[in-house]
Amino acid sequence: MSNKYEVIIGLEIHAQLATASKMFCGCNNNAEGKSPNSVACPVCMGNPGTLPVINKKALEWTYLFGLALNCEVAPQFNFERKQYFYPDLPKAYQITSQTTPPLIGGHLEIEVDGEKKNFTIEHIHLEEDAGKLIHSGGHSLVDLNRAGTPLMEIVTNPDFRSPLEAKLFMQELQRILRYLGISNADMEKGHLRCDGNISLREFGAEKFGKKVEIKNINSFSSLERALEYEIKRQGELLDSGKGEEIFQETRGWDDAKGKTISQRGKEMAHDYRYFPEPDLPPVVPAEAFDLEGLKKQIPELPSGKRKRYVEDFGIGKTEADILASNIELARFFEEAVGGQQADVVKKIANWVLGDLSGYLNDKGLGIMEIKLPPSNLRDLVLLIEKGDISGKIAKEVFVKMIEGGKSSAQIIEEEGIKQVSDTGELEKIVGDLIAGNQGQVEQYRKDVEANGNSPVLNWFVGQVMKATRGQANPSIVMEILKKLLG
């Protein structure tokens, strides 16, 4: 397809809030691992005569999130009924706040290919999630455990010009949700879901093309792939003069087939007949919350951490990005830093991103699942700095620190590990090696005369390491070897 089309993408993002109870009843909001329909009560099932009660925490978190995204707080909003029939919605209406949202506007700045871009939000509203249908063996089963889970919907303006921008925005949103501690935001588990609207228009054109909505996106990579697929599909239709075959419609993303499939046209769109929920009072946030106080509760967000890590700690941008991408890792790192100077901080960052992350990945663990006090990592790095242990031994000590929960000092003491930096002791070992390996000595001298250096030097270092069980200080060994080999 040609490159003459501008891509216009908007997102509708759903984030489940990780409150203790559901949106309008006292049911446990965490149904993970529980049997179907075991966490559902007459309120979430919409039995006649039941009355919903607003979960104040869910409201508070929605405002917290909106304030973090620079939204404007509406002075008042109503919960409302959105009527439609679907088997996973026994009430036959969903309680939402879509048409009178509590939060309006807002924006989020993100770096795309090294360039800062600002993406704007149309509104954020709060609603309840529906239940789930499980299709198997030719029939469908209903599970209402999810019905009534607080759900925030973030509707963006059509500001994204590439699938990558949309993906980066979603990823940053996920980080913010986790930084605020209001959602697990795991896409694979459906805590965070997203629909993408996409249309193409010729560059310079004012009018938008027909908008296609893509549903069933459950990972960041499928978001990007689904949008890429639609760009290609719509672009090819436009190129071949079949623009009228692009319909304003909903398409589902089939991840296995790697394509979008038409689900229903907009002409089938429901008339939801919204009206204010008669069983719930209007919400006046200024009366219910201390909004200024909430603003102050917003912690340092990922963008702030990335900036501070580079400016104050002097670590690289890539390292800062990775550290700030995981709030738990970032907290661990900051605690490990504990006021050390830039050179030590850089080394701590290397350990966190290298050995520590490698270990966690290998074992499939999160940082919260191991018992490593951050100060123990700092102590280990300081021991290497002082020359008490070599970097190589430190790697072994580190694994023992994680697995046994002991400090580096304890392990070194118990196992008698100590870097041998005693020059006299090392000179004796080197002297013995030289005396016993005259062939290598001659080879070394020949090489040095011809090339100025010799691979035999490393062989000698290896022998010293062997003789000291890896505990010799390598730089001192090197010095002594050069001196004695002449």
Ligand SMILES: [Zn+2]
């Ligand atoms: Zn319930």
